[in-house]
Amino acid sequence: MNESVLKGYAKVIVRIGANVQKGQEVVITANVNDNYFVKYLVEECYEAKAKRVRVEWTSDDVVKLAYKYEKTEVLGEMLAYQEEKLKHDSEALPATIYIDSSDPDVLAGIDQKKIADVRAMKGPIVMKYREIMDNKHQWCIAGIPGEAWAKKVFPNLSTEQAMSKLWDAILEVTRINGDPIKNWEEHNAFLRNKKKQLNDLHIKKLTYKSSNGTDFTIELPEEVMFGAGDESTLSGVVYNPNMPTEECFTSPNKYSANGVVYATKPLSVFGNVVSDFGFKFKDGKIYEVISNKPEEKKVLESLIAVDEGASRFGEVAFVPFDSPINKTGLLFYSTLYDENACCHLAIGRAFNECIRDYQNKTPEELKAVDLNTSIMHVDFMIGSSDLSIVAETYDGKTVQIFKDGVYAI
Numbered sequence: 001m002n003e004s005v006l007k008g009y010a011k012v013i014v015r016i017g018a019n020v021q022k023g024q025e026v027v028i029t030a031n032v033n034d035n036y037f038v039k040y041l042v043e044e045c046y047e048a049k050a051k052r053v054r055v056e057w058t059s060d061d062v063v064k065l066a067y068k069y070e071k072t073e074v075l076g077e078m079l080a081y082q083e084e085k086l087k088h089d090s091e092a093l094p095a096t097i098y099i100d101s102s103d104p105d106v107l108a109g110i111d112q113k114k115i116a117d118v119r120a121m122k123g124p125i126v127m128k129y130r131e132i133m134d135n136k137h138q139w140c141i142a143g144i145p146g147e148a149w150a151k152k153v154f155p156n157l158s159t160e161q162a163m164s165k166l167w168d169a170i171l172e173v174t175r176i177n178g179d180p181i182k183n184w185e186e187h188n189a190f191l192r193n194k195k196k197q198l199n200d201l202h203i204k205k206l207t208y209k210s211s212n213g214t215d216f217t218i219e220l221p222e223e224v225m226f227g228a229g230d231e232s233t234l235s236g237v238v239y240n241p242n243m244p245t246e247e248c249f250t251s252p253n254k255y256s257a258n259g260v261v262y263a264t265k266p267l268s269v270f271g272n273v274v275s276d277f278g279f280k281f282k283d284g285k286i287y288e289v290i291s292n293k294p295e296e297k298k299v300l301e302s303l304i305a306v307d308e309g310a311s312r313f314g315e316v317a318f319v320p321f322d323s324p325i326n327k328t329g330l331l332f333y334s335t336l337y338d339e340n341a342c343c344h345l346a347i348g349r350a351f352n353e354c355i356r357d358y359q360n361k362t363p364e365e366l367k368a369v370d371l372n373t374s375i376m377h378v379d380f381m382i383g384s385s386d387l388s389i390v391a392e393t394y395d396g397k398t399v400q401i402f403k404d405g406v407y408a409i
Contacts, residue, residue, distance in 0.1 A: 001167050009144075009171065010040035012180045012243070014048055017140030018095040019239040022049035025094035029056045031101050037144050041097060050095075060106045060148070064271075067110045067118075075114075076121030086129040093137040095239075101146030104333040107271020112302040115270045120306050123375025135353050138239035143170055143336055152273075152333050173244045173325045173337065184240065191229030195248050197409055198226040198318070201399055205392040206316065208261070210384045213278070216259025218252045218316060221369050222394055224354045226250045234359055244325065246340040249317035251350035254372035255284040257313050261345065262290070265331060265338050265381040272299050273333060279347075286311040286347070304347060309374025315346035321383050321405030335379050342383020343402070348376035 014020050026045045030038045038055060045053045066075060089096075107115060150162035157165060175183035205219045228248040230240050258281065266275035277300055278290035286304050291297035304311040319342050325332075326341040350371035352358050358366060389402035400408040 001164070005171070005176075006037055007040050007044075008180070009174075009176055010037065010044045012174075012176060012184070013097060013140060013142045014041060014044040016181065016184050017142060017240045017243050018097050018138050019237055020045050020048040020050050020095045020138075021237060023051050025092045026050045026053045026097065027056060027089065027094045028053065028097045028099065029058065030099040031146060032057050032059045033146060034099055034101055034144060038099065041099070045095075054094075058102075060103050060146075064106055064110065067107060067114065072114050072117050072121075076118040078122055078125045083125060086126065090129045090132040093133060095137060096139040098139070098141040100141060100143045100334060100336055101149060103146060103148035103271075104152050104268035104273050105148070105271065108273075110271065112270060112272075112299050116302040116306050119375065123307070127375050135234050135359070138233060138237055139241055140239065140243060141241065141336055142174065142243040143334060145170065149333065153330060169328055169330055169332075170337075173328065173340075175244065188229040188240070191245070191248065194407070195226045195228040198248055198250075198401075201391060201397075201409075202394040203391045203399075203401075204394045205256075206401070207390045207392075208259075208382070208387065210262075210382075210387045212262045212264065212384060214259075214261045214382060214384075214387070216257060216261050216281070218258075218313065219256035220250060220316075221253050221355075221371070223356050223369050224250050224252075224371075225356050227351070227354060231353075242336065242340070244337065244340050246319045246323045246325065247317040247344075248319075249315055249351075249354075251354045251371045252313055252316055253284070253370045254309070254312045254314075254350065255370060257281050257284045260290075261382055263380045263382060264342065264384050266333065267338075267378075267380045268333050268335065269303055269378055270299055272296070274299050281313075284312050303376070303378060306376050307374050309372045310348050310376045312347065312372045312374070313345055314348045314350035314372040314374065314377055315344075315379070317344050317346070317379070318389070318402065318407070319343050319383060320402075320407055321385055321387070326383075338381055339379040342381050342405070343387060343389070344379045344381045344383065346377055346379040348372065348374040348378055 042053050145163045145166035150166040154162035154165050207217050226248050232238050260280045262278035274296040279286045280288040289300045321342050332338050385405045387405045391399045391401050
């Protein structure tokens with residue numbers, strides 16, 4: 001990939017994604033193998049007049065070795081310096097950029113209970129500071145190819161060819177080709193319009209049906225709204241948290257889901273890829289994992305057991321089956337991309353910011369809306385070419401939202 005393209009992509013992430021402000025701190029999380037790209041991000045942040053830029057480096061190999069050799073209580077311990085960094089960020093409110101290039105199978109072969117237990121130990125501390133920062137700072141997740149990831153997507157190509165093909169796909173679906181600023185302005189305008197259409201309906205209940213066996217209902221509290229595309233901090237800074245993004249999303253009543261749902265795409269979770277799975281649920285809670293693969297079933301059972309909220313739903317999201325990402329014909333094995341290929345649900349944490357006027361509500365008022373709480377938030381894809389979604393509104397109307405996998409409104 002030539003330098004001008006890399007610099008252009010870095011500029012879009014910094015200026016449109018994170019929208020780094022003059023005098024603001026920036027934190028970038030990236031794999032050590034991504035240094036060739038991260039240097040352009042750092043330079044662009046300084047060009048945007050960032051006060052300072054801190055890079056938090058990760059390594060798939062090192063993470064896997066730590067899980068292999070360290071004890072659970074060691075891995076799950078939040079050291080003082082780690083918490084101090086979280087505390088600093090909760091006060092400084094840096095623009096935060098996450099660069100994802102990780103191997104979808106990075107933790108394959110590692111004991112799933114160990115992974116879940118570590119998440120459960122560290123999660124509450126991390127969430128405490130994230131909740132302080134919620135909606136007060138900009139953040140953006142974007143991807144660049146990693147060798148293992150590229151070979152997963154293009155197994156029949158050489159590593160060099162696979163990296164090149166994945167770069168091409170990422171730049172295409174992230175709307176970098178052509179005039180990226182104009183592309184994102186037009187796309188955000190489209191998503192804002194679709195979000196308004198959905199919010200104007202005042203949806204009470206959604207019924208999902210598909211020929212693969214998906215058949216369930218889920219309800220939306222009257223107080224929630226749909227979000228989509230760009231967002232705004234409480235201080236008014238507009239940013240794009242996900243690049244790419246195609247979804248309109250909101251959070252459901254955590255007690256309301258009933259029925260069965262089947263995933264339509266594989267999912268990378270806990271460093272393992274799982275596929276051909278589903279969930280049965282009653283009164284909002286998953287009571288059975290559906291899978292014919294014992295090891296993958298164990299991964300999913302560990303996931304929904306991390307805490308009480310991990311077995312309930314925190315998000316419903318609409319994405320048409322003819323989205324640009326689905327049109328590539330690729331399975332990215334990355335939630336950032338695959339969740340924007342078609343409709344999805346998420347188990348775990350809900351979004352308080354979906355509650356109307358949430359910033360002026362007390363903790364007790366927010367809790368009364370009955371949205372889910374969890375240290376986890378895991379999206380999985382359920383969209384198909386024949387997915388039907390029918391809404392019942394608070395004023396008693398019935399509206400077909402999706403028909404044959406795409407918007408009917």
